[in-house]
Amino acid sequence: MLPLARWVMRGTPHATGAAAAAALVPWLFWLSAAIAALVTLRRGLAPALPVIIAAALPTGWWWMRGDAIPLASLLLVTLMAVVLRARMRWSETLIVATLVAAVMIQIGVFLPPGGAGPLLDTLRQSSPEVGRMLDxxxxxxxxxxxxxxxxxxxxxxLIVTLASVACLALARSWQAGLYNPGGFRSEFHTLRLGSRELLMLLAIAVVGGLLTWPALAIMSWVPLLVSGVALIHGLIGLKGMNGLWLVAFYALLLTTWPMILIVLLLGLIDTFADFRGRLARSQ
Incomplete structure (x- = not known):
């Protein structure tokens, strides 16, 4: 997809047209968000505004039709791109995304039109057992x-946040491929939460419990998961292992809950153990 990124970066009209066209097509909103993030990462927020607005108009239309996911993804990816460009730290970017996504969940951005009531009524009618359980x-x-x-x-x-992180990673890999070959690989392989970031996540979860905002607790583990994924990438890269190991890893991650828990635990332990640093020094 690097040729597409190269064409997009030829000028604002190219990026604007590509972002708008991708946002119009169902299930291509992620490409539109990645294009907006690429321009934001490379040129900054102000020069990227025409591209962001061009992508926001079709996604806003989808939102008016009851689908808030495209617009929420665009806004979240753009915000993360702004933070990453300014701070150059993935850990802080992920924490900001966690907070914003938790607010979206708490205020009901992702609920279908009419809220959860119609869905519960449908479940009651379609399954008497579910109706008895709800009663x-x-x-x-x-x-x-x-x-x-x-x-x-x-x-x-959760799905929107993880998809937005993937869109930002795609945009960052495009940026590295065009202007800094190999830069994204080394950047992602070294992604690791520090003790300060871990304490911030713990504080977010505690505050969510005190304020009865469960969305904060739900979202607080996302940075740990991404950190654990980066750890696996880094270890495989340091050991020079075949790329099929990554294919197997993602297959397990997407299909089994125990693997998700293992990755979360590895991301937590790596905050204190620094597995990649130890392996690099031993080599």
Whole structure:
């Protein structure tokens, strides 16, 4: 896809047209967001505004039709690109994305039109067992509509955040391929949460519990997951292992919960152990 990125960076009209066209096509919003992020990373927010607006108009139309994911992804990716350009630290960028995505979940950005009520009514009609379970929860004092809203918003918010991180990584790899070959590989392979960032994530989760904002706790593990993925990439790169190991890793990560927990744990331990630093020194 590097030729596409090269064509996009030929000028603002190219980037604007490509971002708008990709945003119009269903399920190509990620490409539009990546193009906006590439221009933002390379030129800054002000020069990238025409591209961002061109992408926001079609995604805004999708939002008016009940799909908030394209517009939310565009805004989140653009925000992360601004932070990464200014701070040059993936860890801080991920924490900012976590906070913004948690706010989106909490205010109900990802809920379908009409909220969770129509969905619960559909579930009750389609499955008597689910209806009895919901009635039992309601009898115990559980607000089923609030629980369903949190579940729908939380799952959607997680997917949007992870997809936005992937879009930013794609834009960063384009930028490196065009202007700094090999730069993204070394940058991502060294991504690691420091003790300060880990304390910030812990504070976010605690504040979420105190304020009864469960979305903060739901999202607080995303930077750890990305850090764990970067650790695996870094270790495979340092050992010079075949790329098929990465294919197998992602296959397990996308299909098994235990693998996700292992990666989270590795990302947490790496904050203190620095596996890549130890391996590099031993070599």
């Amino acid at each position: 039992d929860l309601a009898a115990r004092g559980v607000d089923t509509q609030r629980m369903a809203a949190l579940l729908i918003g939380g799952v959607t918010g």
